[in-house]
Amino acid sequence: MKQKTSAVIISQKEIAPGIFDMLLKTDLAKEAHAGQFVGVYPHDKSTLLPRPISICEADSENASLRLVYRVAGKGTAEFSKCSAGDSLDIIGILGNGYDIRPLLEKKIVLMGGGIGIPPMLELAKELKAHGTEAVSVLGYRDSQTFLKEDFEESSKLYIASEDGSVGTKGNVMNAMEAEGLVADIICACGPMPMLRAIKKYAAEKGIPAYISLEEHMACGVGACLGCVVKTKEIDHHSHVNNARICTDGPVFLAEDVEI
Amino acid sequence: MKQKTSAVIISQKEIAPGIFDMLLKTDLAKEAHAGQFVGVYPHDKSTLLPRPISICEADSENASLRLVYRVAGKGTAEFSKCSAGDSLDIIGILGNGYDIRPLLEKKIVLMGGGIGIPPMLELAKELKAHGTEAVSVLGYRDSQTFLKEDFEESSKLYIASEDGSVGTKGNVMNAMEAEGLVADIICACGPMPMLRAIKKYAAEKGIPAYISLEEHMACGVGACLGCVVKTKEIDHHSHVNNARICTDGPVFLAEDVEI
């Protein structure tokens, strides 16, 4: 069941400039799966809304959640200044993540771009735990290849970097091509231009692509209708061509959404 | 010169239920005198205005300011949760305190009631440093006689308590009478009914009484005209019968103000 609860920070470190890796102690970890997210509340009372942050890893045994985030504004700046032992209020587990059953035993390519990389890690791990090793294609700006080791452990890893300092020069699509990778299914998270390219690619190849979308959120639980994405068909809940990213997503089949 | 500056908490302890004694490291201490105050800013961004807190002791040698305050609402509740090493923004030194020259070598009675007690301590100490030992009459609610030892060190101390558990049962005026105290001059800080009684008493005896007033403040520096008290005569600054407590006071000659 969804809850708002207080979580204690087990550890936090800066793993690349402005990118923080935070481990939280919380029983919510037990219900968390790849593609889902939590809302993290700033303490500062002038910034009231929860910040959606994806599950990077969920360890149900140790009741710990790993969140990897980029400092983007006030809330994330505040989080980055917290230390082990501090508490943060979180709400979760939110969102409709990946259904991994249809992915098993397929040629899965996980694509992550920039701060869209962290959410793919839990998916790689869950797939591996179910005996399917995915291929990961990660796009970085430069040689700051955060989470590289983690992905190497749970998937076959290819890297692209914008400045060419590591792996293929360019973006994840360039790496895909350069490495001659083929996919039965793509799962992706990253900036909108990347997701659009993947949607197009998947349509051309006739393969399914599951993409994680972002939108500004207020409630995070499906009540406010703030976070919608246009859908091809009339949505079952809204009865218009809009689905709620926070509850119907954030993971959507690319062909179902207008991005 | 007045400043807004950051001060580090040297120590803080609860000296009576809900009453906190905080020592701050700040160069502002060098300009602080009895009767003056500082504005202390909460960190919480929903509570923006500085909280006026009187100087309880100012140690210019060690650049430390002692503030003793009661938890009254959001701001003071926040301060009470701070610990040694934390920083607080303060503005000061504010207000027009006591001119101690005319007080020297007189029979001075310092009267403090409740949370009006702390500001009288710096006055007792300054008088003593100038060779004049004052008589202090302090009114407490019960046997929680915070700052008693400090006053004993720097003045001749009499106590009143509402429940009669210490000293004279009743208020400071009762103690004054019970102890047969006489004064050339009274200096007082405390709740309004106490100040009104003192104003009346001083008028009857024909002696001057200096009283410290409180009012809700916004700027603390004399600009907003939020904190006025009605005056008998037209005020030199405002040209109406209103003086600014934050700059013309908080210490006023009782006969000059309508309270």
Added chain:
Amino acid sequence: MKTEIEIAGVKWKNPVTVGSGTFGSGMEYGEFVDLSRLGAVTTKGVANIPWPGNPTPRVTEVYGGMLNAIGLQNPGIDVFCERDLKFLEDYDTRVIVNVCGKSIQDYVDVVERLSDEKRVDMLEINVSCPNVKEGAIAFGQKTEALTEITKEIKKHAKQPVIMKLSPNVTDIAEMARAAEAAGADAISLINTITGMKIDISKRTFALANKTGGMSGPAIKPVAVRMVYQAAQAVKIPIIGMGGISTAEDALEFILAGATAVAVGAANFVNPYATIEVIEGIEDYMRRNKVEDIKELIGAVK
């Protein structure tokens, strides 16, 4: 200790409902709170047909609050009746249906469609949404238009009618009086205050709609003032809202003259806010030996 209140003959077990649009139809928050504990559930604005709402971004945060420009996305009255009203049948709480429209006829259609719905206890007429171009707020900013729509709806409504007023007016007392004179059974206020946020790095509007409705703690003093002014102006009951997050906030509205209160955007900040407000009001009554909440309504001096 009595927390029961009555509005236009409808008894609520306590004076706490939710701000329309901040709670869906209760389904989503049912995971966090027992809906049967609420005085009433006020549902998201519903129109005669499905509305797609505005483009995104539709929400953005501001100091002590948020702006929204949802644009009244809703599935239309048919789906609403079949799904949302049905869902609410299982709960022991009052149901207030918030109604929106572009023309008076739109509103009337919805009101008529609801007239036989047993689960609907009251109607709240949203003439104050700042986020849709036609209708809505236009009816809430001119006394003549407010009078006309109120009268028309009263002609067709079977349930008591609450007119929800806009704060984006010069004189809220005048609007309250117009609603009362036109037959409204109650009024609710405030809807959101129109605001704007600009992203200075992109030099664009933060919301696709440019402006949005502001809600949250930041607007509370304006809301309390308007509830007070309305309460001075009319005799019909008032449902007060705007920035209520805590029982203390709710009590300000009640003391100002509100018979009931709604928790809006605070649900997003704290999904348990409604229950905490209800319990906090009870605490306050106990501590202050208030036997009946009615003693508090409009009791500020």
Added chain:
Amino acid sequence: MKTEIEIAGVKWKNPVTVGSGTFGSGMEYGEFVDLSRLGAVTTKGVANIPWPGNPTPRVTEVYGGMLNAIGLQNPGIDVFCERDLKFLEDYDTRVIVNVCGKSIQDYVDVVERLSDEKRVDMLEINVSCPNVKEGAIAFGQKTEALTEITKEIKKHAKQPVIMKLSPNVTDIAEMARAAEAAGADAISLINTITGMKIDISKRTFALANKTGGMSGPAIKPVAVRMVYQAAQAVKIPIIGMGGISTAEDALEFILAGATAVAVGAANFVNPYATIEVIEGIEDYMRRNKVEDIKELIGAVK
């Protein structure tokens, strides 16, 4: 890099002034900031004779802001000219005198008295103070009254006239157009939004005046929206204010269409706020390669 702006022929070295009533006549804040660094100093409202203002409490804090009901206490125009204008002679900044009154004649008296004062660069006419019973806001809430007083003042004023508008209106664009049509050289907005706070433990109004004017960061989205709407409606320059604490805030107003901005209640929170805003705007211009601040005025898309 050019931060100079011009309003009604008066050049300011930068677009930053202070909100009338939040800075006295600069004397008190002169201890914190060099007044010569400001684009202009706007003084506290002054009337033809001394005004005692309202009873206390006059100020109270609210979430992200404050309410004030000072009631325009002022020493009267004679003392003001002798003392405050004299004090300002030593500073290299523009001086805007904020004028208040109960009747049109009151305003005209002050405006005439100031006509020969060399130190006065501009007049700001406060027709929007919510805290005095007569005059003031009444002129700012009806277009006819605003038109009349603006015309009358323009007849007598030697300096450019800025009409300061009230946010407590249904349609700010209409008010802005009325001021422009009546001859105003510029408008400033927003004045405070009327609010109320209730002390629930005492069950009393937090302010003696019951209502007060709300200011501070909490009102910024409403202010930005109104500045934008006014800028769309008129050609005369706009001085924007309402919740500006930082350069980022100020830039929102400029992008929304303000030629200049004022820092108000933020002075109480941070007495260096004005300087930080000036320096922050310069930083932003440098970082974004903006040669002339005029490129930013109304540049939101």
